[in-house]
Amino acid sequence: MSALTRLVGPAAAILKSDINTDIIAPSHRRRGGGRLVSSTVASEAELAEAVFGAWRYDTDGNEIADFVLNRPAFRAAKFILAGPNFACGSSRETAATMLKAFGIGCVIAPSFGLIFHDNCFRNHMLPLALDWPTVQALARQSEGGAPFILDLEAATLTPPDGKPITFAIPAFRRDMLLSGADEVAVTLRRADEIAVYQAEARKQRPWALPQGG
Amino acid sequence: MMATSGTLFEKVWQRHVIADLGEGFALLHVDRHVVPDFNGNAFATLIRRGLAVRNPELTFATADHSVATDPRGPDRRQLSNPFVMALREQTARFGITLFDVGEIGHGIVHVITPEMGLALPGLTVAIGDSHTCTNGALGALAWGVGQGEIVHILATQSCVQRKPRTMRIAFDGSLPQGVTGKDLILHLIGTVGVAAGNGYAAEYAGAAIRALPMEGRFTICNMSVEWGARYGMIAPDDTTIEYVAGRRYAPKGALWDAAVADWRALPSDEDAHFDREIAIDVTRLAPQITWGNSLDAVLPIDGRIPDPSTEPDLGKRANMITALDYMGLKPGEPIEGLPIDRVFIGSCTNSRIGDLRAAAAIVKGRKVAPKVAAWAVPGSQQVKQQAEAEGLHEIFVAAGFDWRDPGCSMCLGANGDTIASGQRALSTANRNFAGRQGPGSRTHIASPVLAALSACTGAIADPRKLGATA
Numbered sequence: 134m135s136a137l138t139r140l141v142g143p144a145a146a147i148l149k150s151d152i153n154t155d156i157i158a159p160s161h162r163r164r165g166g167g168r169l170v171s172s173t174v175a176s177e178a179e180l181a182e183a184v185f186g187a188w189r190y191d192t193d194g195n196e197i198a199d200f201v202l203n204r205p206a207f208r209a210a211k212f213i214l215a216g217p218n219f220a221c222g223s224s225r226e227t228a229a230t231m232l233k234a235f236g237i238g239c240v241i242a243p244s245f246g247l248i249f250h251d252n253c254f255r256n257h258m259l260p261l262a263l264d265w266p267t268v269q270a271l272a273r274q275s276e277g278g279a280p281f282i283l284d285l286e287a288a289t290l291t292p293p294d295g296k297p298i299t300f301a302i303p304a305f306r307r308d309m310l311l312s313g314a315d316e317v318a319v320t321l322r323r324a325d326e327i328a329v330y331q332a333e334a335r336k337q338r339p340w341a342l343p344q345g346g
Numbered sequence: 347m348m349a350t351s352g353t354l355f356e357k358v359w360q361r362h363v364i365a366d367l368g369e370g371f372a373l374l375h376v377d378r379h380v381v382p383d384f385n386g387n388a389f390a391t392l393i394r395r396g397l398a399v400r401n402p403e404l405t406f407a408t409a410d411h412s413v414a415t416d417p418r419g420p421d422r423r424q425l426s427n428p429f430v431m432a433l434r435e436q437t438a439r440f441g442i443t444l445f446d447v448g449e450i451g452h453g454i455v456h457v458i459t460p461e462m463g464l465a466l467p468g469l470t471v472a473i474g475d476s477h478t479c480t481n482g483a484l485g486a487l488a489w490g491v492g493q494g495e496i497v498h499i500l501a502t503q504s505c506v507q508r509k510p511r512t513m514r515i516a517f518d519g520s521l522p523q524g525v526t527g528k529d530l531i532l533h534l535i536g537t538v539g540v541a542a543g544n545g546y547a548a549e550y551a552g553a554a555i556r557a558l559p560m561e562g563r564f565t566i567c568n569m570s571v572e573w574g575a576r577y578g579m580i581a582p583d584d585t586t587i588e589y590v591a592g593r594r595y596a597p598k599g600a601l602w603d604a605a606v607a608d609w610r611a612l613p614s615d616e617d618a619h620f621d622r623e624i625a626i627d628v629t630r631l632a633p634q635i636t637w638g639n640s641l642d643a644v645l646p647i648d649g650r651i652p653d654p655s656t657e658p659d660l661g662k663r664a665n666m667i668t669a670l671d672y673m674g675l676k677p678g679e680p681i682e683g684l685p686i687d688r689v690f691i692g693s694c695t696n697s698r699i700g701d702l703r704a705a706a707a708i709v710k711g712r713k714v715a716p717k718v719a720a721w722a723v724p725g726s727q728q729v730k731q732q733a734e735a736e737g738l739h740e741i742f743v744a745a746g747f748d749w750r751d752p753g754c755s756m757c758l759g760a761n762g763d764t765i766a767s768g769q770r771a772l773s774t775a776n777r778n779f780a781g782r783q784g785p786g787s788r789t790h791i792a793s794p795v796l797a798a799l800s801a802c803t804g805a806i807a808d809p810r811k812l813g814a815t816a
Binding site for chain 2: 149151153156159160187192216217218221222229245246247248251252255303317320321323324327330331334337338339340341342343344
């Protein structure tokens with residue numbers, strides 16, 4: 134999986150609060166006859182097409198011209214600017230993978246649904262929490278599709294006005310994004326530690342294993 | 347010896363730390379992992395990467411999201427359902443116990459995990475579904491994960507989590523007639539908002555919680571995620587222990603005694619510190635129902651649709667205007683008496699035997715209103731058999747309800763059980779999001795008793811008006 138080090142491109146502002154995962158990754162497609170979109174079967178192109186389906190397409194499957202992701206300046210958006218509690222709701226990882234397939238590498242909002250937040254890192258996307266007035270100010274700069282620049286090494290976001298915003302990110306998370314490391318591979322190196330833990334836990338709480346069956 | 351100071355959350359968290367990863371992150375052991383049908387892609391990833399399932403004996407599977415629930419359907423064994431067929435093949439390949447369609451153990455993952463004695467007090471439970479927090483009602487630490495984390499758990503039996511702050515919500519007083527666990531949690535979300543739990547582990551406490559049966563406790567913990575809390579827990583007590591006793595995978599004999607001794611020490615200590623405390627007096631709480639497309643758009647049953655012009659927050663005001671339009675409602679309208687087209691009693695929130703008994707008690711001797719299509723969908727095969735042994739299905743069927751096979755069904759409409767555009771549905775599930783039950787579907791969320799009565803009157807109804815006999 135690809136690392137995230139630097140990201141340059143337009144930021145699409147969708148400034149509603151509580152945009153839920155059913156909106157981002159609908160389980161009923163607006164195009165293609167209501168078929169369920171599962172990451173199991175969907176191609177990158179299908180995932181990219183499905184994201185924000187209910188807001189991007191009318192009931193006949195035609196693009197709604199003034200929705201931001203359909204506007205020419207934002208069809209290659211790299212950032213999303215959104216309101217508080219972005220991607221609350223379900224655990225469906227398609228909310229992250231559909232955005233990624235569309236080309237988004239960083240979602241900027243005052244807060245996030247927690248499972249989505251974790252899912253982003255696993256897909257080497259950055260969920261960046263900035264306060265609401267800042268997000269709103271960034272949205273004003275985003276009009277016209279002028280590029281934003283994310284530099285993860287320096288932990289800065291530079292909007293079109295050229296004034297960088299620095300942000301904090303746990304080293305644990307940043308290293309994973311920068312290296313493109315896979316968390317499964319990283320944890321598998323701790324297999325011995327896990328074995329020691331399990332042996333000790335089974336001594337202390339033998340009842341905690343499934344009994345009978 | 348285990349430390350005995352701290353909160354329930356702290357005690358269960360501490361005993362599962364395999365490694366401290368710094369900055370608040372820990373690698374936690376996962377005691378139980380249950381894989382539902384929409385998680386099947388994780389197995390494909392394992393195979394592609396040549397990885398093994400580390401602990402198949404701690405891993406179980408059931409099909410819920412995709413299964414058809416129509417008992418008259420042509421494929422009751424789901425032999426042409428690609429998700430179920432894949433789950434059968436994958437669980438067989440990796441030596442994982444699958445509770446197959448029609449067997450005891452089959453059902454909605456958050457119904458069967460406690461029901462089979464898989465989730466227990468003091469354990470960690472991770473499942474690839476956001477409502478995994480349901481299992482916290484037993485005093486387990488339970489959280490929902492995404493697809494990538496499922497692969498991680500299958501391969502390592504562990505999960506990286508960031509330690510949250512703690513919050514205690516005390517529901518004081520005793521619940522009035524017609525008011526249920528569902529109303530408590532809806533009222534809480536309406537009061538604190540849909541993001542208030544973000545970054546917190548919630549513990550629900552107080553006299554009203556202690557008086558609730560396990561069904562009501564599961565309902566409350568189930569909706570923790572709907573106000574942003576990753577974990578929702580309730581301390582184990584006699585009700586919990588009585589519920590767990592004798593379940594298929596629960597400890598027995600000497601192990602049972604050791605387990606109970608452990609569980610008795612889990613409740614938060616009297617001097618335990620919480621980062622935030624909320625107290626809610628439930629004595630005069632009315633039945634609750636949602637009107638909009640977010641769970642904080644909730645009203646008491648005798649309330650009126652709010653007026654966006656009185657909302658000072660512009661973002662919220664815009665959302666309210668959108669929701670009013672989507673839901674086909676006008677400010678100032680009473681919610682009670684609003685005609686409905688569909689009723690859905692089911693989902694991981696409200697499909698347990700206690701929920702069905704409560705709904706059947708209302709339905710008994712009544713008829714579903716002529717224009718309403720009402721469904722009762724038991725949460726598991728075991729719930730279905732128990733309900734049928736008690737004759738509840740006959741009550742539902744006699745009233746005109748459709749009595750269905752277990753599954754997630756109309757909660758998310760990913761399995762063919764959908765609501766037509768523009769139809770108004772009363773659902774006992776957990777999400778009223780736009781399009782959740784099908785494009786254009788209008789969903790109101792409420793308790794099984796409110797839903798059952800409304801099915802019979804044909805309009806949103808107040809269960810308190812039935813009087814003390816209900």
